[in-house]
Amino acid sequence: MRNLQQFLDDYGDSHRNPVNQWVHIICVPAILFSTLGLLWLIPIGRWLGLDGGAAYWINGATLLGVIAGVVYLRLSFSVFLMMVAWFALSVWGIIAIQSAGWSLFWISLVVWIAAWAVQVWGHKVEGKKPSFVEDLVFLLIGPIFVTYEVAHKLGLRVPRPAGH
Numbered sequence: 001m002r003n004l005q006q007f008l009d010d011y012g013d014s015h016r017n018p019v020n021q022w023v024h025i026i027c028v029p030a031i032l033f034s035t036l037g038l039l040w041l042i043p044i045g046r047w048l049g050l051d052g053g054a055a056y057w058i059n060g061a062t063l064l065g066v067i068a069g070v071v072y073l074r075l076s077f078s079v080f081l082m083m084v085a086w087f088a089l090s091v092w093g094i095i096a097i098q099s100a101g102w103s104l105f106w107i108s109l110v111v112w113i114a115a116w117a118v119q120v121w122g123h124k125v126e127g128k129k130p131s132f133v134e135d136l137v138f139l140l141i142g143p144i145f146v147t148y149e150v151a152h153k154l155g156l157r158v159p160r161p162a163g164h
Contacts (some may be wrong), residue, residue: 001074001137003075004075004076004079004144007075007137007138007141007144008141008144008145008148010131010138011131011138011141011142011145012145013128013131014123014126014128014129014130014131015126015131015145016126017122017125017126017127019122019125019126020122020123020125020126021149023118023119023121023122023125024119024122024142024145024146024149025146025149025150026115026118027115027116027118027119027122028119028142028143028145028146029086029143029146030111030112030114030115031112031115031116031119031142032086032090032142032143033090033093033094033108033111034107034108034109034111034112034115035064035108035112036061036064036065036087036090036091036094037061037090037093037094037097037104037105037107037108037111037112038060038105038108038109038112039059039060039061039063039064040059040060040061040091040094040104041059041060041104041105041108042059042060042061043055043059044058044059044060044062044063045057045058045059061090061091061094065087068083068140069083069084071137071140072140072144075144079144082144082147083143083144086143086147
């Protein structure tokens with residue numbers, strides 16, 4: 001497996017256009033959140049015959065979180081911690097939506113479709129296809145890249161993606 005900087009460099013190759021970078025800064029968190037929202041609705045815990053709290057927490061989103069966590073941990077412990085924070089914020093939002101009585105399914109689906117549509121447009125502006133077309137692991141790299149991009153724009157010192 002490539003190391004973190006290689007992933008960031010490769011991802012950065014198709015994300016150099018400033019418009020596409022801003023599209024990703026907005027849409028990658030939206031896609032991550034809405035994907036987890038949709039996966040949250042897959043009741044793996046109930047399928048396994050669990051009751052109560054355990055059934056609530058064992059779902060498609062938490063399963064993806066565990067699997068992705070292994071990939072992030074292999075990249076670096078700091079990336080793992082960063083992505084745990086992304087996951088925790090997403091879960092907080094998911095629970096807030098459910099607690100408000102809103103439809104997690106419809107909110108997540110509309111956000112997911114809209115964010116992907118804008119991402120496709122961003123890559124059309126960029127003139128390059130998305131990185132995940134070559135390797136699905138790049139779907140997990142997007143949030144890392146965006147976090148580093150935002151940190152860079154705020155003047156914080158972080159690994160720099162290619163093209164900077």
